[in-house]
Amino acid sequence: MANAPCPTYGVHRMISRGYTVAWDHNTRSKIASLIGWYRCACGERVITGGTPHFGGAILDYVTEGGIKGTAVIGPASGFLVQRSLIRNTTSSTLNGYRFYSA
Numbered sequence: 001m002a003n004a005p006c007p008t009y010g011v012h013r014m015i016s017r018g019y020t021v022a023w024d025h026n027t028r029s030k031i032a033s034l035i036g037w038y039r040c041a042c043g044e045r046v047i048t049g050g051t052p053h054f055g056g057a058i059l060d061y062v063t064e065g066g067i068k069g070t071a072v073i074g075p076a077s078g079f080l081v082q083r084s085l086i087r088n089t090t091s092s093t094l095n096g097y098r099f100y101s102a
Contacts, residue, residue: 014038
């Protein structure tokens with residue numbers, strides 16, 4: 001569930017930004033279950049393990065509040081996340097978010 005409504009659209013329109021790598025921000029260990037990221041025009045980000053922009057399950061996910069930092073490794077962006085804020089759902093939707101391909 002989104003922490004706040006999108007100031008631009010009301011519901012966050014999450015556009016797929018491609019594959020990513022996520023690491024635990026405390027231990028720096030890779031979190032293999034988070035593989036793709038999305039960004040709304042307002043700046044809100046979500047990292048998921050699934051492909052909700054194609055109608056697939058979201059699986060593991062973390063929203064903006066759990067993203068603690070970013071890194072760029074070669075051509076890919078990566079994120080440091082708070083592992084305790086990773087959630088899981090088999091749904092392809094989340095309240096307050098809509099997922100789209102680029």
